[in-house]
Structures are given as C-alpha cells and as structure tokens.
Amino acid sequence: MASQYKGVPEGASAIIPRLYCSDVETEIEFCCDVLGAVEGVRRPGPDGRAQHAMLLFGSAMLMIEGENPEVPTRPANPDGSSPVVI
Structure with missing residues (x-):
C-alpha cells in the first residue's frame, strides 16, 4: 500500500x-x-530585538537567525566577507 505521507x-x-x-x-x-x-514570522531574543525571522520570497522561504553563543553558527566575517556561496 502506498503511503499518503x-x-x-x-x-x-x-x-x-x-x-x-x-x-x-x-x-x-x-x-x-x-x-x-x-x-x-519574527521572534525576539532576550534583549527584545529580533533573534529569528522567516521571510517569504514568493513561495520560497528564508530563515534569518541572530548570533547565539550557545549555537555554533557561521555569520559573516568582520570584513564583510561570508563563508556562504550561493
């Protein structure tokens, strides 16, 4: 039987x-x-500023997250360069 999931x-x-x-x-x-x-969607961090957001570009979604010392992340470097290539 085929799954409907x-x-x-x-x-x-x-x-x-x-x-x-x-x-x-x-x-x-x-x-x-x-x-x-x-x-x-926008969610605040402990300081009241946005810590998380979900943006829509038509039907495409993008999550934006703030830096968090408890979560390993790779934000842009201080010189403005990024470890991400699209």
Missing part, C-alpha cells in the same frame, strides 16, 4: 536556507525593502 507541508519550500547574521533587524529590512521579501 508528504514530507514537505503544502505551500512550504522543500529546502529552507538559513542565514546567520549579527543584526537580524537590519537583514529583515534589507530583504523586504530591496529584495521584495515579505516578513512571515
């Missing part, structure tokens, strides 16, 4: 990239103002 929820991206950065609020503003993203 779908691994990806209807309307969700099959792959959701995650961008780590030092200033989530600035990244949200840039993506929305310059790239036309729509903010889906």
